[in-house]
Amino acid sequence: MEFKALEKSGLWEALSAVGKRCYLPPGILSWSARGREEAEINATLGTARGPEKEIIAHGRDEAVTFYLPRLRNYFRELEPDDIVAYAPLAGLPQFRAAWREWTLYKLSADADKLASLMSQPVVVPGISAALFVAARLFLDEGEKFVTTDLRWENADNIFCRHLGTQIVPFALFERGKFNTQGMKEALLSISGQGEKVLLLLNLPNNPAGFSPLESEAQQIKKALAEVAEKSGKWVVVLLDDAYEGYVYEEACLRSSLFGLLTGTHPRLLVAKLDGASKELLFYGGRVGAVTFGLPQGLAEEIAPAVNSELEAKVAALARSTFSSTPRAPQALAARVLEAREDFLKERQAVIEVLKGRYLTLKEHLQHLKSSTLRPLPFNSGFFAFLNLQGIRASDFAEHLITKYKVAVIPWEGPGVNGIRIAFCAVEAESLPKVVECISEAADDLSR
Amino acid sequence: MEFKALEKSGLWEALSAVGKRCYLPPGILSWSARGREEAEINATLGTARGPEKEIIAHGRDEAVTFYLPRLRNYFRELEPDDIVAYAPLAGLPQFRAAWREWTLYKLSADADKLASLMSQPVVVPGISAALFVAARLFLDEGEKFVTTDLRWENADNIFCRHLGTQIVPFALFERGKFNTQGMKEALLSISGQGEKVLLLLNLPNNPAGFSPLESEAQQIKKALAEVAEKSGKWVVVLLDDAYEGYVYEEACLRSSLFGLLTGTHPRLLVAKLDGASKELLFYGGRVGAVTFGLPQGLAEEIAPAVNSELEAKVAALARSTFSSTPRAPQALAARVLEAREDFLKERQAVIEVLKGRYLTLKEHLQHLKSSTLRPLPFNSGFFAFLNLQGIRASDFAEHLITKYKVAVIPWEGPGVNGIRIAFCAVEAESLPKVVECISEAADDLSR
Numbered sequence: 001m002e003f004k005a006l007e008k009s010g011l012w013e014a015l016s017a018v019g020k021r022c023y024l025p026p027g028i029l030s031w032s033a034r035g036r037e038e039a040e041i042n043a044t045l046g047t048a049r050g051p052e053k054e055i056i057a058h059g060r061d062e063a064v065t066f067y068l069p070r071l072r073n074y075f076r077e078l079e080p081d082d083i084v085a086y087a088p089l090a091g092l093p094q095f096r097a098a099w100r101e102w103t104l105y106k107l108s109a110d111a112d113k114l115a116s117l118m119s120q121p122v123v124v125p126g127i128s129a130a131l132f133v134a135a136r137l138f139l140d141e142g143e144k145f146v147t148t149d150l151r152w153e154n155a156d157n158i159f160c161r162h163l164g165t166q167i168v169p170f171a172l173f174e175r176g177k178f179n180t181q182g183m184k185e186a187l188l189s190i191s192g193q194g195e196k197v198l199l200l201l202n203l204p205n206n207p208a209g210f211s212p213l214e215s216e217a218q219q220i221k222k223a224l225a226e227v228a229e230k231s232g233k234w235v236v237v238l239l240d241d242a243y244e245g246y247v248y249e250e251a252c253l254r255s256s257l258f259g260l261l262t263g264t265h266p267r268l269l270v271a272k273l274d275g276a277s278k279e280l281l282f283y284g285g286r287v288g289a290v291t292f293g294l295p296q297g298l299a300e301e302i303a304p305a306v307n308s309e310l311e312a313k314v315a316a317l318a319r320s321t322f323s324s325t326p327r328a329p330q331a332l333a334a335r336v337l338e339a340r341e342d343f344l345k346e347r348q349a350v351i352e353v354l355k356g357r358y359l360t361l362k363e364h365l366q367h368l369k370s371s372t373l374r375p376l377p378f379n380s381g382f383f384a385f386l387n388l389q390g391i392r393a394s395d396f397a398e399h400l401i402t403k404y405k406v407a408v409i410p411w412e413g414p415g416v417n418g419i420r421i422a423f424c425a426v427e428a429e430s431l432p433k434v435v436e437c438i439s440e441a442a443d444d445l446s447r
Numbered sequence: 448m449e450f451k452a453l454e455k456s457g458l459w460e461a462l463s464a465v466g467k468r469c470y471l472p473p474g475i476l477s478w479s480a481r482g483r484e485e486a487e488i489n490a491t492l493g494t495a496r497g498p499e500k501e502i503i504a505h506g507r508d509e510a511v512t513f514y515l516p517r518l519r520n521y522f523r524e525l526e527p528d529d530i531v532a533y534a535p536l537a538g539l540p541q542f543r544a545a546w547r548e549w550t551l552y553k554l555s556a557d558a559d560k561l562a563s564l565m566s567q568p569v570v571v572p573g574i575s576a577a578l579f580v581a582a583r584l585f586l587d588e589g590e591k592f593v594t595t596d597l598r599w600e601n602a603d604n605i606f607c608r609h610l611g612t613q614i615v616p617f618a619l620f621e622r623g624k625f626n627t628q629g630m631k632e633a634l635l636s637i638s639g640q641g642e643k644v645l646l647l648l649n650l651p652n653n654p655a656g657f658s659p660l661e662s663e664a665q666q667i668k669k670a671l672a673e674v675a676e677k678s679g680k681w682v683v684v685l686l687d688d689a690y691e692g693y694v695y696e697e698a699c700l701r702s703s704l705f706g707l708l709t710g711t712h713p714r715l716l717v718a719k720l721d722g723a724s725k726e727l728l729f730y731g732g733r734v735g736a737v738t739f740g741l742p743q744g745l746a747e748e749i750a751p752a753v754n755s756e757l758e759a760k761v762a763a764l765a766r767s768t769f770s771s772t773p774r775a776p777q778a779l780a781a782r783v784l785e786a787r788e789d790f791l792k793e794r795q796a797v798i799e800v801l802k803g804r805y806l807t808l809k810e811h812l813q814h815l816k817s818s819t820l821r822p823l824p825f826n827s828g829f830f831a832f833l834n835l836q837g838i839r840a841s842d843f844a845e846h847l848i849t850k851y852k853v854a855v856i857p858w859e860g861p862g863v864n865g866i867r868i869a870f871c872a873v874e875a876e877s878l879p880k881v882v883e884c885i886s887e888a889a890d891d892l893s894r
Binding site for chain 2: 001003004005006008009010011013014015016017018019022023024029047064065067071072075076078080081082083084085086087089124125126128129132136137138139140143154157158161162163195196234236267269277281282283284285286295298302305306308309310312313315316317319320321322323324325326327328329
């Protein structure tokens with residue numbers, strides 16, 4: 001993006017280096033806007049949407065952002081102090097307690113280990129804020145870290161454009177499986193630079209809708225321990241768990257790697273970055289959390305203090321960036337989580353709808369015959385991703401929206417060229433049409 | 448603060464430079480916590496509080512955070528999409544429009560000028576976030592900027608501890624008046640360092656509860672134009688307008704300096720940093736805004752583009768720090784502002800209560816006779832400030848809370864040593880007792 005008026009006015013010179021370098025790339029947000037305006041089928045959005053009746057008996061035909069009915073009801077019952085007062089900096093106590101319980105519930109296989117090694121969650125306003133704070137806590141400007149080639153574009157905004165750190169990417173897939181070897185090599189390749197190597201993983205992945213198998217997760221764990229051994233450095237793993245729980249295949253890892261990785265090596269620190277956005281279908285609430293999982297073998301008397309100090313660091317960064325997190329959303333999220341059985345039942349209605357869409361899309365993509373398009377494996381999350389060969393993704397998306405009125409998000413970058421289909425936002429009955437239009441668009445363009 | 452466990456565990460070495468340097472100073476937050484636990488009269492809080500019946504006919508005796516009844520009522524009426532969906536990155540359109548109208552209403556004397564020179568507000572989650580984004584946009588690490596000696600402690604957290612910029616302070620008061628000369632000299636003293644000088648002003652001031660007179664505001668304007676002339680550099684003024692509108696004396700500037708300063712010099716850029724926290728008594732909503740006021744004499748065809756580009760920069764920084772701002776609070780704030788007459792009436796009830804407390808406190812402070820204590824001039828905002836001579840402010844606050852069960856916030860720093868009384872949070876009938884206890888504590892300690 002150019003800033004010609006700022007330059008012409010001379011004001012450009014009053015900006016900082018960060019002010020000069022930050023810009024909003026014409027990515028998800030601008031394609032989403034086009035999708036809303038120009039498309040008949042809009043597969044760009046990152047929120048689960050559909051007719052209200054799909055998730056609620058006697059719901060309306062009208063498309064809504066899928067929500068938890070009880071969250072709406074609780075809203076009506078809030079007392080003024082839970083609406084207007086500040087929340088404590090590290091979060092509303094009942095929300096922190098509820099989020100901790102929720103995490104232990106999701107990771108019950110590792111609950112014993114986690115009970116002693118897991119920090120209290122520190123609340124921040126959403127996963128972007130969690131990523132920002134974690135990046136700030138561990139990385140210096142110019143420092144390298146490792147993440148997947150397929151990744152949420154806002155990771156680039158936060159880590160690179162804003163904070164000036166450098167991504168060393170590895171291919172998410174190697175022959176259709178999670179690329180553990182590539183991850184390991186990338187981490188070792190940067191192990192010369194300081195006292196730690198940092199890895200950012202987002203599983204289920206945006207944009208690929210992919211979670212590793214249980215067996216692959218075990219390999220990831222082993223590989224990270226090997227990196228710690230071989231490099232002699234700290235390994236810091238940031239887990240962007242935005243889509244945790246939206247998994248549609250039995251053999252996949254059902255929840256965060258956090259349980260598996262915590263306490264597995266004396267030099268492995270894990271930070272779990274959570275959001276209520278997807279987990280509680282509460283995007284606009286802006287509630288997220290940072291929770292640490294400690295290394296193996298810390299003396300019992302020191303572990304709680306390490307966690308307290310890490311929490312204090314996150315709170316200090318929160319205070320000096322955005323201060324406290326919205327109060328009412330925390331109060332609501334706490335109530336939702338406290339009524340866990342009811343909440344899970346309501347959310348299951350949404351997951352079933354998404355799973356139905358996933359199965360429909362998967363089936364139709366299997367029959368897709370095209371030398372231009374290659375669907376990547378997917379099994380979870382909100383999205384599917386198709387690699388494109390021989391044509392730029394943005395040109396493809398342009399053709400698709402112009403001729404077929406179908407909007408998707410093009411993804412381009414080093415080694416990446418494809419489109420993301422947000423099945424979270426498209427009704428199952430429209431998905432065959434989406435695949436058909438994509439197939440025809442590919443035919444048009446490969447002629 | 449020390450981080451001994453992190454050091455002992457070795458994890459300290461995995462932190463970034465910012466991660467190592469950030470900490471939460473034992474300031475407002477820890478004294479507030481003590482105030483809640485130990486004090487009978489708690490004059491530490493930064494929110495307007497009191498018995499509900501003070502602001503609502505037939506309200507309860509119970510102390511609450513003062514709120515706008517209609518905001519609570521609107522809460523019950525929100526539709527799911529205004530609760531759970533994401534707000535657009537730059538803010539909910541109806542909130543942005545309402546906030547712009549509100550700003551023009553408050554600054555109606557300059558409305559014509561502002562209509563062409565004022566940007567659209569870009570929404571961020573509260574004033575801390577607005578300060579962070581503005582700091583990031585204009586200042587590099589290590590760069591100097593100017594602000595008052597008496598200032599909100601979180602400015603130090605954001606600008607210094609987190610971002611590593613350096614404050615060149617000037618004394619807020621010179622013989623009981625706004626110290627325009629000191630401000631000017633401080634700005635000129637740093638004008639050698641780059642292409643701009645940056646000034647942060649918070650009026651009404653926290654902690655001093657002070658607003659300049661109309662005539663002093665004119666002098667500020669003149670002085671800033673002189674700095675721009677004399678230095679040949681850009682002058683960037685950040686206005687932290689958190690307490691705008693809470694002014695209890697007729698001769699004072701009634702609203703933000705933004706109206707006065709916008710368009711007054713070809714090299715003067717103003718950024719207005721707002722929060723719904725105090726203005727709408729909606730602390731926990733975390734809604735704030737950044738609005739620019741352009742320099743004088745920009746070509747008519749370029750001014751809108753400069754504003755759009757500045758808005759795009761703020762949005763890019765928002766996206767790469769915390770992404771969008773909570774949705775429901777924006778929807779609510781918009782509705783409150785759209786019913787302006789009713790809103791103003793409800794808020795006036797709160798302002799009247801605060802004004803009553805202000806008058807009570809002022810009267811009793813006038814009779815305070817002590818060589819240790821010197822009340823500073825105050826006329827607005829939520830606080831009053833007392834300078835202390837011959838004793839450390841934290842020792843004084845310690846004695847006051849221990850012996851008299853009265854909690855205040857001690858303020859210490861280069862050239863600053865005093866206590867802040869939050870009359871926003873103490874009922875008028877308790878304020879004479881607060882002054883009495885402070886006076887006795889001073890006697891105790893000067894013996």
